[in-house]
Amino acid sequence: MKRKTLDILVGLGLVVLAGLLLVAGLVLTSNANFANDYVKDQLGQQQISFKPAAALTAEEKESACLVKYAGQQLTTGKQAECYANEFIGLHLKSIAGGKTYSQLGDVQTELKAQIAALPKDDPAAVGLQKQLTDTNAARETVFKGESLRGLLLTSYGFSEFGVKAGQAALVAYFAAGLMLLLGAAGLIHAAATPATKGFAVPEPAVKTSSEDLLNA
16 A cells, blocks of 8 residues: 555545544534533522521631532532532421431330320320320421532533533643644645555565575
């Protein structure tokens, strides 16, 4: 094969590969923009704002992100993660001893069974009924908190896909630029290479005379 032909083939192949990488980068950028815009729109509709710095409790001030985002409206995935874990998560721990919605359901069942086992006029039933009322209220509050926390963390997870897509797009753009430069270099080399020059042409064999063999 002629060296000029090989350079042209390799150069054109690299240019085509650069074009494919550029298209991939554009697709990834589009996906990243969609994810970021979607998360921002959805979170913005909730009209959630972080507490002002002056209103933070001593326990809340221990969270770096609550201090960082103090007073801001929640519109990004990182903010959603902070609000879900550091604010809602913190306050859920103070409800019913930190029991989850499922665990409070077990408490409800146990209290109902105890009340049902007592006579209606038993004084102990009043205390148990109050415990059940408090547990019902706590379970409803925990349910709302856990639901909101789950939705916010879902938004955070979706935003992370956008971040990863953006990072992948940058890699694709860099690789496309590199392939384009290498392809252009190959085509330039092809233009400067004589059409008759071969590629990896073997060196001609050296003939050895009988006299050379005798002198060896």
